Amino acid sequence: MKDFTDLALEKAKQLGATYADIRILTQHQESVRTKNGNVESMGSSVSKGFGVRVLHDGAWGFASSSDLNETQVRGVTAEAVSIAKASATVKRARDVELSAVDPVVSKWESKFRIDPFSVKAEDKIGLLLEADSLVRRNKQVRVASGSMWCLREDKLFASTEGSYIEQVKTEVGAGIEATATDGRELQRRSYPNSAGGDCAAAGYEFVLGMGLADHAETIASEAVELLSARQCPGTETDLILDGSQLGLQIHESCGHPIELDRVFGQEASYAGTSFLTTEKQGTFRYGSEIVNIVADATIPGGLGSFAYDDEGVPAQRTVIVDDGMFKNYLSSRETAFELGQESSGAMRADGWNRTPIIRMTNINLEPGDWTLDEMIKDTKQGIYMETNKSWSIDDRRLNFQFGTEVAYEIKDGSIGAMLKNPNYTGLTHEFWRSCDAVGNKDEWRLWGLANCGKGEPGQVAHVGHGAAPARFRNVKVGVGRWT
Amino acid sequence: MDVRISNAERVELLGRQKALEIVDKAIRHSPGDLTEVIIRGGVSRLTRFTENYIHQNVSEVNQGISVKVIFGKKIGVASTNSLDEQSLREAVENAARIAKLQKPNEDFEGIPEPEDVPEVDAFSENTYAFSAMDRAHAVKAVIDKAKSKGFKAAGAFSTDAGELCVANSLGIRAYFPSTTASLSTVVMSETSSGYASARATDVAEISAGEVGRKAAEKCAMGENPVSIGAGEYEVILEPLAVVDMLTYLAWMGFSAQAVRDGRSFVSGKLGQKLFSDRFTFWDDGLDKRGFPMPFDLEGVPKSKVVMVENGVASELVYDIKNARKEGRKSTGHGGFGGWGPMAVNLFMAGGSDSVEDMIKKTGRGILVTRFHYTNPAHPIKMLITGMTRDGTFLIEDGKITRPVKNLRFTESALRVFGTMDMVGKDMVRAGRTVAPAIRVPAFTFTGTTEF
Structure with a gap:
């Protein structure tokens, strides 16, 4: 990858940029959603690409592409410079200046105990469907739903100031919901939080630690109780x-x-x-x-x-x-x-x-x-x-x-x-x-x-x-x- | 409709033929009983400005492919933004692997059969070719209007050229290229702000100077606002505020999935009069007054769906799953996953009044330019809360008398469209929605702020 980062940074300098950085990223994501006893969706996605940011004539330009090869790196860097030149035609009286930072060469990975990408799909599905089934024991619940996701981001940052930083971050999230309705009122309870639950930079151990099934019947009964609450x-x-x-x-x-x-x-x-x-x-x-x-x-x-x-x-x-x-x-x-x-x-x-x-x-x-x-x-x-x-x-x-x-x-x-x-x-x-x-x-x-x-x-x-x-x-x- | 591939070195757009070759390849590779493939992508460019200068200026080229492989009722989805042969094969294999590990989804109702899809011309070469320097010139025109009154402008000018290709193993092959140009600005003085925006398929239809002028005028009208207490007021909602409420109404109420889940206020009330006689509201993905899109993300052609006719809740939007469960045809509103079908090309019928007529009819009321950060508080009651923003004015005895500081509202969209007593004749296009201004005799503001 250093060939690509050097190419972009050298090209930016040749074109007159006073500062440039490039980030090359790959993001892998897996997700499962369940609803009323079914797996509503299960998928995986990959997104790869790079973005080049430059300062030229005291103004910013940024260009990016999903296609990582030498031609693209040159072309995207040139586009970033040309965008910065356009920015400079409508700029402030003073140029953009940056506070100092020491250049650094470093590698970092977030910690996890159980790699969420190594966990079998049937285990993830089983965890959500067990909670789903417990929520639906309460017959007044109209919709039981659950979701789980994991993300791995592999990121390389390099700048004309000499930094070259590689970071890998693994994240997981999960949650369950119970929705009850009597036609006039609609109430929902979630665990451990709403909007998809809770999430962290961690491994599958974080999801296991939530105890989703242990809380399923409680959120179901609370959602139903809310229908007639004051x-x-x-x-x-x-x-x-x-x-x-x-x-x-x-x-x-x-x-x-x-x-x-x-x-x-x-x-x-x-x-x-x-x-x-x-x-x-x-x-x-x-x-x-x-x-x-x-x-x-x-x-x-x-x-x-x-x-x-x-x-x-x-x-x-x-x-x-x-x-x-x-x-x-x-x-x-x-x-x-x-x-x-x-x-x-x-x-x-x-x-x-x-x-x-x-x-x-x-x-x-x-x-x-x-x-x-x-x-x-x-x-x-x-x-x-x-x-x-x-x-x-x-x-x-x-x-x-x-x-x-x-x-x-x-x-x-x-x-x-x-x-x-x-x-x-x-x-x-x-x-x-x-x-x-x-x-x-x-x-x-x-x-x-x-x-x-x-x-x-x-x-x-x-x-x-x-x-x-x-x-x-x-x-x-x-x-x-x-x- | 096809696109011109203008940049041979950098692939920004695939064109119809290349897109169809890729989806054909993915379907051929698939071992599934059924396969669906979607390609979405293109080039997006955006210039942002604030304090009368450009502070951010970006460009992106990206194409993504999503492959759904189905064995019986077992479904797997994989996506990638690399369209080379190996990545494509990996995506198909991934989707198949996931599907095989699945439990059957008993809710699955199959994929659509091909139908004729109407041709919609929504691609502008002007917009595709619009450069960073062109955007800078336009931004300068906005800023010049702000500066002429001693104000400062912030905003964004974006141009997108994109492609959508939907295909499935039953024979659907739908391809749609489109462009969008969008300019919005908030012009600010020390004590006020004014907003204006324009959006078009062809960037040549956008007059940056006119957008800047309108925002600067509103900003000037709003200088030195006074505090006013919360409470119930007559209210005139300008089109941008109406659009906000219409979007929630469509999203939360008129989806067949929302009705089946019991989370819609329309549940059990189709055919009933829920709104004012003056309220007619529909979705039409083919009407060029909005931003047309000939088919949905399942490849089904768009049908016009009249959700409310003269106050009566009449029709819902359907995707393939909900349609087949009810023995109906999909209306072409699918592909939003767990949300179920969604109406996204919204139109509200206009009336015969001008905003000036509405002001004249108002004894003591508030004129709202637009809302900020609205959020539904209760889906069945359709209670929505949010703030006013960028131009809020007090009306007394038929005249605008003073700008006022912003207010929080907590009000039901059912009450708003149920009691409105005047509807504007001038239609405004905002996002994918076309709407008029309305007057409502009683509207609840529940809070105040410091500006």
Whole structure:
């Protein structure tokens, strides 16, 4: 492969590029989906190709192709330069400059115990269909479904600054769902999380550890119970969120607004900008004093973990919110330079055919001191919500509204009746400032999220969120007309 | 319809003959009782800009092939983006290996027989040949409009030239080349933003200056917005906001699979009047006012499906599986896997009113340019939540009086299309949907934000 990377980088330099990098990728994926006792689909896919990114005359160009040979490498590199020349005709007063990074030659592989690609198809199918059958023991369940996937990404990065980095990452994910309906109401419960379950940079041992079959009957009975549960009331009350929902809350209201490309308007016309403008760095109270959030790409097993980002910057642990104060952004070499800082190593591309953009790594709420039981016992009147169902947030990441699959009322320190169609809403900083209890390290776990969309053309990132349950005071719940 | 292969050195498009040769080869290699093959790919180019400069500029050439091999009711799928002989054989063997390891899928209803597919001309040489420098000139035209008012423009200009080839072992051989050019911009001042977009098969139909002008004008109208409380208001939804709601309505309601799974509000209610008399809503993959596509991903020709006629829920869209389960014909809306069939070429009937007429009829209401980050909160109630964006205005006594800060809504699409009392005469094409503006007498805003 070095022949190809050298060819691209030399060609780019010959054509006048001041910087160039090339990524050569192969992605293998296998997936299974089951529904009501049948294997709905089972497939495997391979995607191979390369992308060349260049800086020429102070502006960016990127070109890519699925066809890896010498002619294509030359042609794609020349196209990237010609695109950069077009970019330079509508550029800023100053050229793009990059924060410094040491060149590195390195190899890295994520760890796993059981290679998911070596597991027999019948074992994967059997695991999902066992859970499916247990869900359907409950005759009021209309649809039982399950899914499982594994991905191996083999990536080579080389740059004109001398980096040559090979990384291999293996990921797995799985989950089950039960949907019940009585014609007027439709309710769903998922395990271990909604939107396809949970996922990690791990092997098949991660899927086995979920115990899907052990939870199948519970989600079935909860989905059915929800059909006749009381509607979540519209009120302001204390709210406790489970770790999985809190993971998505962190994702939308912290992870996205700290992306420095958003702050600089580079997503303005699509997903929006950010309320965390640069004058707020170090001075803005994001949350209460017990809110501590880090971006950590170094955690073993994290879906947002790696050794080097797609600019060859080493994976890092960056403090984002310290005792409630906003401290740092997720950044790239270009955006960090704008602030006179170093890149936090957050540039990642969704495959060979996309240029890197700033993506979340593992954005984690650090553990506090509480157990969930203690939190509930300490709550006189409130609601506990679990497992995401819907999500929405404004284009500066301030006003959010989330729905969850299930909720329970809390009265005088005890869990009470089940509530259906729960949702809650608020403004990001008001919400996080109202946080007065965070679960301890025994309650904390790292969730994987494999569907984070951003960018034009669209890119999907695999990211992680560590969270324990947490409590928020006086939150508006039960929004909307439900009768 | 075929395409001109303009770049001999770099294969960007296969052309009809080459595509058909590849699918024939895959079907010949297949040991299955039945085989389906799909080729999708082409060239995609996109220029992004912000703060009045180009910050991202990309190009991609990619072709992928997906092979489904079926033994009895045992199905395996494999895909690759390498079209050489060895990769093709590996994909077929992989799909066959997976199928053999499978349990029979008792839900499987076979694959479609060939039918005549209409020819649709949706390929523009102008769009295919549009270069990075051409995009830069167009982007500059947008930026110049923003600059002329002291604003900043962000946005994207993309051109795609693609091919879709669907074939199966029963004889389907469907090939469709198409192009799309798309320009969108958000023009921003210190306190406001305005959006405009254009999309066409032929890039020559897009006037970048006009897109920039419209967005800049909306941005100017929205400067210095005031806060307004949440609550129930009369509302005028401009076409882009209507498109958002129509998409959810089609996706969640009018799929035969959604009805069979009991997750659609139409379940048990076909033939009933669920909406206003003014509401007629259909899918037509052949209507050139939208973005036509002559067949679906199963190779079945597209039929026009009137989902709502004068307020009555009338027809659903079908793929081959759901059609055969009900003893019907597929409407050509298949190939979306577990989602089931989907309506993707949407049209809503226009009315006789202008947006100005609607404003005049409004005592105290809100005009919404478009929505942001909408998401369904409940599929049967069709409750949707989202934010307004890029131009929200207060109407008082028949006139727009002030721009207002953005609002969150949590409202049912059933109530919106059930109670709308005015429908616009001017149709707007957005994405694959064509829709007018509407006026709704009562619409629920449930939250506010700081801008």
